Amino acid sequence: MTSTALPDDKTGGLTKRLTGMTLARREAWAGYLFATPALMGLLAFTALPIFASLILIFLHYDLLTPPKWAGAENITRLATDSRMFKIYWNSLRLVVGATFLNNVLGLLLAVGLNRTMPWGIRYVLRTSIFFPVMTTTASLAVVWRFLLTLDRGVVNFLIGQIGLDPVPWLSSSTWALVSAMIYDVWKSCGYLMVIYLAGLQAIPAVYYEAARIDGAGFWQQFRNVTLPLISPTAFFAIVISLIGAFQIFDNVWVLTEGGPGDASRVIAMYIYEKAFRGFEMGYASAVSFTLFIILIALTLLQFLGARRWVHYE
C-alpha cells in the first residue's frame, strides 16, 4: 500500500514545492532556454545572411560606397554572362566526372574490403585509403601541385618511366580540370568507401547465404543481392557527392588557381572573385543564388528519394 502511494506523493509534492507555475509552463520555459543558443547562431549566421543576400541581389554594392538600388539589373545580367556559363560548364564536367569516379571506386573498394580477410590487412588497407579524407584539402593540394609539376614533377617522372611523354597537368587547358578531378577523387573516394561499407554491412548475411545455396557466383551475388540492396546508400552517396562537388573551392584555388585562363575555374571561385576581388556584392549574390537553386533541387531530390526507399525497404 505505502509503496504505491509513495511516488504519487513525491511527484505531487515536487510540483507544488518547486514552482508556482504548472509543469507544462516550466517545461516550455526550459525548452526555449535550451534552444536559444543554437537558435541565435542560426538566426545570425544563416537566416539573416539568406535574407541579406535576397536583398543584395537588387543592389549595387562595392563595400566602400553606400549601396545603390539596381532593380533587376543583376538578374538580367546573369543571362548575358557568357563567362559564367563557361565556368558552370567547367563545374558540371568536374562534378559529373568526380561523382562518377568517386562512387564507382567507393563502391568497389567497399565490396573489396567487406570480405573476410586478416584483421591486419583490413586495417592497413582501410587506413591508407581513408587517411587522405582527414587531411587538409588546401595543404594537400600544395603537395599535389608539386607532384604534378611539368618538368620535375613526380607523376611525369613515373609516366616517363613507362615510356610516355610528360603531361602538362596544370598548365594545359585540357588537363587542368582533369587534374582537379584526379585530386578530388584521390581525396574523397575513401570517404565514399566508408559510406558504402556501412551500407554493405547493413545487408543481412542470410541473403548471401541464400544466393550461394542457389549457386550464385561472385558476380551474380553482386548484381542480384548487393546492388539492389545498396541502392538507397548509393542514392544518398551520389547526391551528397554532387552537392559537395558543386562547391569545390580550395582544391582548384590552390592546385590550378582556375587557370590557365578560365580553363579550370569553378563556380564557387567565380562567386568569390566577383565578390571579393571585383567588389560586386550584388551581382556575386545573384550568381550565388543560381548555385543555391541547383543545390536546393539536389537536396529535394535527396529527401524525395529517401522517402521512396523507406517504402520499399
Place this chain on the structure above:
Amino acid sequence: MATTTGSTNTPATVHKAYRKSVWLHLGEALLWLLLICIAIIEIAPISWMFSTSLRDPKNSFDLPPDFWPTALHWQNYLTVINSPDIEFMLFFWNSLKIALIVTGAQLLTCSMAGYAFGRLRFFGRDILFGLFLASLMVPATVTLIPSFIIIRSLDLMNTHWALILPSVTSAFGVFLLRQHFKSLPEELLDAAKIDGAGYFRIYWQILLPLTGPALSALGIFTFLASWNNFVGPLLFLRDWDKFTFPIAIATIRGYMGSGNQSEVLAGIMISIFPLLVFFLLAQRWIVQGAAITGMKG
C-alpha cells in the same frame, strides 16, 4: 535445389560449375588488385611528402622521387619551426584554439537544442525545428557574401571571432542530436523526474552520458572541418600572426615553394601530424562517425 544434387554428375553442370569458379576467382583477384593499387596510390603522395620533407633542401627537387625516407634531414622541421619571419608554431596554436572553441561550442549548443527539440514540449517547437531542417539545405557558398558583410559591420575582420562566431552552432548537429535524444527510452526520463531531477540535471547527467557515439562523431568532424577550413581564413584574416595552418601553408607555398620544396613539405607534415596521430588512435570511431553522420572533414 533437389535437382542440383541429382544432376551434379552430368558433364554440362560440371563444366558450368568450373566456369563459375573461374569467374569467381577472377573477380576476387581483380578486387584484390584494385584494393592494393588504390591503397598505394592513396598513401604514396603522403609518404613522398614525408620522405621529401627529410631531404637536404639542395636535393629537394632531385629525381627519382623517394617514397621512403633516404635522408634524415630533420633540420628542415627546425628551420620551419624557428623561421624568423613566420612563426609557425603560432599557426598551430591559432588552429588549435579555434578548432577547440568551435567544437566545444557546437557540442554544447547542438546538444542543448537537440534536448529541447527532442524531449521537451513547448509552443512553436516544430516550427523552430523546421527552421533548422530548412537551413540544412543552405550551402556555405551562398551565405559567404552576407556573412562577410555582417562580420565586417561587427568590426570583427582580422580577428578569430570571425571564424568562431559563424560556427558556434550547426543545423546538422542539432538534427543529429535531436534524433538521438528522441530515440532514448521514455522510462529513463520518467525515473529521473520522479527522483526530482530538474531539466538541466536530466540533460547533463542522464542524456549526455548516453550520447557518446553521436557526440564524439559530431565533435570529431566539427574539429576536422575547423582545422581544415580554408575559405574562412582566406576571407577574414589579413595578418600573418592571425593565420591558421591551411591559409598559412597556401601562402608560404607562394613565396618559398619554388626555392625549397622540402621545407614547405615539412611545414605541411607538421600541420597534418596531429590529424595523423589522432586518426591512428581513433580510427574506429572516425570511420564509424563518417558513416553515421555523412559528414566530411
